[in-house]
Amino acid sequence: MESTFRSLMKWHGKRVRDFKLIQGDFLAQDHLQLITEEATIIFINNFAFTADLDKKIKDAIIKNCAPGTKIISTKAYAKSKAVPELRERDLNDLSMMLDVTSLRTVNAPASWTGGHVPYYLHVVNPAKIERYFEYKNKKNSSTPSLDERRSNSSKTSQRKKPTSAEPDNKKAPATKTKAKKRLNESKNGKAQKRKRG
Template identity: 35%
Template sequence: MPESEKSLELKLHSPAGVEAIIFHWPLTSGSGADKHDGAYEIVETIRWVCEDVPELKRAMEVNILSDYDTRSYESMRQLCDKYNRAIDSVLQLEKGTSLPATRFNKRPSRGMLKHILTQIYNHAVVDPEKLNQYEPFSPEVYGETSFELICQMIDQIHITEDDMFVDLGSGVGQVVLQMAALTSCKICVGIEKAETPCKYATEMDRLYTKWMRWYGKRHSEYKLMKGDFLKKEHREGITGSSIVFVNNFAFGPNVDHMLKEVFADLKDGARIVSSKSFCPLNFRITDRNLSDIGTIMHVSELSPLKGSVSWTGKPVSYFLHIIDRTKLERYFQRLKNPKLRVSLQGV
């Protein structure tokens, strides 16, 4: 390949008026199993900007986005140049109006965010196979949770700006970044101890900030931390959270037991979403299980979603636990009152 071709660039101007994003030619090809397609990424990025800017959509879709050759540098350069001129024109027309502030200081749509997260994952996680190099069913087993599952969780639990979210075993950070973009949580935190996911999470963090700024989209505060979530230094942060997410499907009994000890200190109303339930769905308090975590939580099953995790295509159930200490208080009140003992079965 000629030396001159290696240094060719394709530039996309920001719809928010910040620094342009540069792609280097030749673009990555989508031929390999784990390779992403750089040309497809450019076209999809333009399409998502068009979804945000109706004036641009009308200008681009008529003939520009329907006629290009992803194998030709000249064709892709013309596509980018036409997009750049169009978005520059829109921004120029909007100068001095309130349109930029109202349009570009919002959270991204779910479709746009999925594109952004896929985009940054493809660049940050250069060797996805390394994420699976753990002993099967060990506490460190790595399984990525799907975008759709987190959307389902967001839809089913009421989230406010007072909520604090924590992902225990956050991998490369996708769940935390998604929660930060789509919810008004005060802060979203991820804790991961494995070296490889943490290394990739650092790059995910950098690219997420870069692309969210480029699109002009806001997000809640977030933090991706390296560490063992079972260590003492993280306990206060976890017990102070109101939403806990944990993909504990293959953690094993020892880790689950230690997590239960941490969860026993969560505040009333705190919610835990996990891939394995921390107590039976039909748990009933008796004098033999008064020390069980089930005495202070209600548990229900979220509707199974096919493809909700990366390690199986089968539908995987997730469970919602809500901390409620009045459950145990009601049990003792009924014990004191012989007339209420008959209803103990319902506790």
């Protein structure tokens, strides 16, 4: 398989670095350290994986990858969520630590099918969790707490409101003045019409 891969890459005009092919269970303990600590790009063709196997991959590999590790898969391991879209219920979800983008597809993207196969790029980004808490704290500090809102509400209701028997002295003179002015203007207008007519 190694010689086939090298000749195929040579035919495409690509150079390859030294590599080692390992056959076996990639979830085996002796492979996990290599995958989670040394790998910078991981390709997982999980198109036909069971939900149980995908969960094991999430728990054993993805959650333990170094920041900046890129994981390309054929099924997304998390939803693409920006920091403002995240909620507390997402704290145990991989969307808290992964930036996910759907890659542009091409015709016949896989050798094992002629049909459409989506590809997703996941970038491990633990700083997203910190940004979420910073965003949440900033949002909470600008929003008054329930106790503050209740306190402000009771202060507003305690202010004395003028009763119908007590005129509101601030508004009354302005209203009376405007009313007198309009009345005088209309009287003057009628008087001028009579003189002309």
